[in-house]
Amino acid sequence: xxxxxxxxxxxxxxxxxxxxxxxxxxxxxxxxxxxxxxxxxxxxxxxxxxxxxxxxxxxxxxxxxxxxxxxxxxxxxxxxxxxxxxxxxxxxxxxxxxxxxxxxxxxxxxxxxxxxxxxxxxxxxxxxxxxxxxxxxxxxxxxxxxxxxxxxxxxxxxxxxxxxxxxxxxxxxxxxxxxxxxxxxxxxxxxxxxxxxxxxxxxxxxxxxxxxxxxxxxxxxxxxxxxxxxxxxxxxxxxxxxxxxxxxxxxxxxxxxxxxxxxxxxxxxxxxxxxxxxxxxxxxxxxxxxxxxxxxxxxxxxxxxxxxxxxxxxxxxxxxxxxxxxxxxxxxxxxxxxxxxxxxxxxxxxxxxxxxxxxxxxxxxxxxxxxxxxxxxxxxxxxxxxxxxxxxxxxxxxxxxxxxxxxxxxxxxxxxxxxxxxxxxxxxxxxxxxxxxxxxxxxxxxxxxxxxxxxxxxxxxxxxxxxxxxxxxxxxxxxxxxxxxxxxxxxxx
Numbered sequence: 001x002x003x004x005x006x007x008x009x010x011x012x013x014x015x016x017x018x019x020x021x022x023x024x025x026x027x028x029x030x031x032x033x034x035x036x037x038x039x040x041x042x043x044x045x046x047x048x049x050x051x052x053x054x055x056x057x058x059x060x061x062x063x064x065x066x067x068x069x070x071x072x073x074x075x076x077x078x079x080x081x082x083x084x085x086x087x088x089x090x091x092x093x094x095x096x097x098x099x100x101x102x103x104x105x106x107x108x109x110x111x112x113x114x115x116x117x118x119x120x121x122x123x124x125x126x127x128x129x130x131x132x133x134x135x136x137x138x139x140x141x142x143x144x145x146x147x148x149x150x151x152x153x154x155x156x157x158x159x160x161x162x163x164x165x166x167x168x169x170x171x172x173x174x175x176x177x178x179x180x181x182x183x184x185x186x187x188x189x190x191x192x193x194x195x196x197x198x199x200x201x202x203x204x205x206x207x208x209x210x211x212x213x214x215x216x217x218x219x220x221x222x223x224x225x226x227x228x229x230x231x232x233x234x235x236x237x238x239x240x241x242x243x244x245x246x247x248x249x250x251x252x253x254x255x256x257x258x259x260x261x262x263x264x265x266x267x268x269x270x271x272x273x274x275x276x277x278x279x280x281x282x283x284x285x286x287x288x289x290x291x292x293x294x295x296x297x298x299x300x301x302x303x304x305x306x307x308x309x310x311x312x313x314x315x316x317x318x319x320x321x322x323x324x325x326x327x328x329x330x331x332x333x334x335x336x337x338x339x340x341x342x343x344x345x346x347x348x349x350x351x352x353x354x355x356x357x358x359x360x361x362x363x364x365x366x367x368x369x370x371x372x373x374x375x376x377x378x379x380x381x382x383x384x385x386x387x388x389x390x391x392x393x394x395x396x397x398x399x400x401x402x403x404x405x406x407x408x409x410x411x412x413x414x415x416x417x418x419x420x421x422x423x424x425x426x427x428x429x430x431x432x433x434x435x436x437x438x439x440x441x442x443x444x445x446x447x448x449x450x451x452x453x454x455x456x457x458x459x460x461x462x463x464x465x466x467x468x469x470x471x472x473x474x475x476x477x478x479x480x481x482x483x484x485x486x487x488x489x490x491x492x493x
Contacts, residue, residue, distance in 0.1 A: 003072045004444045005061065005233070006436035007054055009079040009163050010241065011100065011263040012310070014053040016061040017436040018072075023450060025433060026067075029060035036097060041104035041345060041490075044097035047085050050163060051170045059229045069230060074221075076237035076443030078244035078435045079163040081186045084138035086211070087166070088152065089159050092174055096146050098163070099138040102264075102303055102345045106137035107354035118204065125191045125198050127275060127284030132346075132354055133301070135162060136188035136205045143206070156210040162186065164238050165213045168222055171235065176223040178214040181294065182243040185286040190215070192275060192286050195294065218243075218288040219446040237442030241435045242266040243287050246297060248438030249403045249429070252452075257391065257399050259384055260435065261408035264348070265305035267387040268297045269395055280390035281350035290445070298394055300349035300387030304358075306408045308342040308376045318369050326411050329377045332370035337362040339482040340375035343489075350390040351483065355490040361482045380408060381418040382479040388422055401425045401462075405434040412463075420467035421476060428461045 001020055008015040012035065018027040031053045036044040062069070082101035087094040099105070110130050113119070119130050128134055139160055143150045152158045161169060165179045184190040184197075189205065189212070191198040197212050216222065222235045239247065242260060246268045249258040254272035259265060268287070275284050275296040287297040309325045312318045319325050341347075343356040360375065392399055401424055408414060409432050419426040431437070444450035 001067070001071060002449065003065070003067055004440040004449065005058060005072050005075045006440040007058060007075060007077045007167065008241070008436040008439065009050065009054055009077065009167060011080045011102070014050065014057050015436065016054070016057040017433060017440070018061045018065050018067060019437070019440045021449065023437070025431065027061040027064035029057035029064065031057050039105070043100040043102045043345065045083065045100055047087070047094045047098050047166060050098065051167065054167060055227050055230070069233060072233050073449055074234050074236035074443040074447045075225065076439035076441070077164050077167060077235065078239055078241045078439035079167065079183070081162060081183060081240040081242065082133055082135050083163050084135045084142070084160070085163065085166045086139065086142045086149070086158055086160050089157050092170070095149050095152070095158065096142050099141065101133055103138065104132050104345050104354050106132040106141050107346070109137050109140070110354070122188060122201065125193070125201060126188050127185065127192050128188050129281065129283060129352055130188070131352055133303075133348065134186060134188035136201070136207070139207050139211070140205045153208050153211055156208070158211050159213070160207075160211040161213055164240070168235060168238070171225045171227050171230070172223040173226040178216050178222055180216055180218040180238040181286045181289045182218055182240045183238070184215045186240060192284065192296070217290060219290055219442040221446060234447070235443075236446035237439055237444075239288055239439055239442055242268055242299065243285070243297070244438030244442070245405055245435040246270065246287055246438070247441060248434030248436070249405060251403065255395070255397045255399070256403070258403040258405065258434075261305055261380065261404065261406035263305065263307045265302035265380060265384050265387070267300045267384065267391060269391055269397070269399075271296045271298055271395065276395060278394045280393045281352055282387070282390050282394055283349070288442070298391060300390055302383040302387065303345050303348040304342040305380050305383065306406070307344070308340070308379060309408070311342070311344070312373060312376055318373060322407070325373050325377060326413055328370055328373040330413060332368065332374055335374045335378055336367060336371040337364070338367055338371045338375040339479055340372065340379045341482050341486045342376065342379050343486050347483070347486070349387055351487070353487050355488050356486045357489040359482065359486045359489070361485065377411065377414050378417060381414060381421055382476065384418060385421050385476060399424060401427050403427050403429070405429065405432045415463045416466070419463040419465045421472045423465050423469060423472065425465070426463040428463070430460060
């Protein structure tokens with residue numbers, strides 16, 4: 001048996017999935033790692049934990065399937081995007097913790113860039129809106145705030161990478177400093193039209209070009225692993241987790257749209273070889289590059305999706321396991337007038353408000369834990385609906401369905417509510433591990449193991465809209481009112 005090993009490095013855990021020659025999952029292993037919150041709005045990870053946990057689950061998955069290293073044809077990597085790591089090239093040691101995509105410490109600096117009129121240049125080159133979400137301002141923060149970092153960077157001794165690049169560096173013992181186009185397009189430093197690092201933007205952010213990784217297509221052999229137990233396996237596919245999920249959902253035709261329900265929520269629509277400019281505060285991003293063909297996508301990002309359920313579990317103790325939220329939410333017939341805007345780290349698309357903060361509205365003496373759980377779950381669907389509206393306006397496409405994946409996509413009540421307020425069917429595949437599958441598929445293509453149109457188990461579940469349009473509109477109007485009251489909270493006197 002020949003296998004493809006997918007490394008799915010996420011925001012709260014590292015996972016490894018082993019796929020066989022038919023594209024079926026043969027083993028899964030997962031390990032959570034620490035979330036570090038140094039200050040309000042700051043989120044960090046330990047880069048060493050990211051590597052150690054990812055190698056550990058890779059070995060665990062092989063052991064579960066009783067597979068040997070030589071049985072693995074290739075590795076594909078999907079990773080949390082925008083999370084920023086800077087390390088010393090000579091020692092391989094990070095100069096600071098990884099600054100996570102959710103982190104808002106550079107919000108004020110990004111606001112300065114907007115006020116100075118840099119937004120048109122950045123959007124034209126990178127397809128992105130100026131925001132602390134992306135990597136550029138995080139790199140600058142490290143260079144300006146870590147003792148000695150600026151000097152080392154000017155001497156060419158520091159390397160930058162998103163998580164894929166960091167894993168690639170460590171798995172190849174520092175031999176390969178590279179990324180793929182999908183991850184490069186999330187830095188706010190990469191020209192998505194020329195396919196090169198933008199020198200003008202590097203100068204704007206005062207980042208030495210020597211820090212930047214080589215940019216390659218999303219499939220092809222990046223290098224061979226030297227890590228103990230995985231030696232000699234080629235890494236043959238890399239994509240940011242959301243682009244990997246788009247590929248894994250077979251959204252390879254313009255107009256096809258998916259939404260992933262993870263720590264955040266991410267809606268992407270394939271736009272083919274054309275980079276569509278957004279007029280509704282979405283971003284234009286590279287989906288992937290296979291061979292010489294680059295394909296693009298429109299994307300909207302929700303910063304707190306499934307993470308709101310984790311907060312109910314870890315912050316409030318309302319549930320013991322994340323899966324318990326569905327039962328608790330169904331213990332009440334409706335939300336009881338409670339609306340929960342989980343803007344813990346600001347609001348993402350289409351609002352882009354770094355200063356919004358989480359808020360709960362409509363509490364009464366009759367409010368129960370069930371109402372809070374229901375409002376939290378519904379907040380995920382409302383945020384996705386905001387993205388959906390912007391996506392339809394930008395693309396001009398009459399979206400016929402939304403393909404869904406991710407942990408929260410297993411929640412039947414959420415998926416039905418999502419279909420109800422969108423007014424279009426929500427389609428869930430039988431196997432929702434589409435991020436890992438997309439990364440594995442890219443690697444398998446590079447090795448000639450799977451065809452581009454590999455047909456896995458096509459069994460799906462469709463959630464058809466059941467709610468009256470007028471009722472859905474009334475619920476969403478109330479949601480919009482709640483959102484409006486969360487904005488600019490952090491700067492309010």
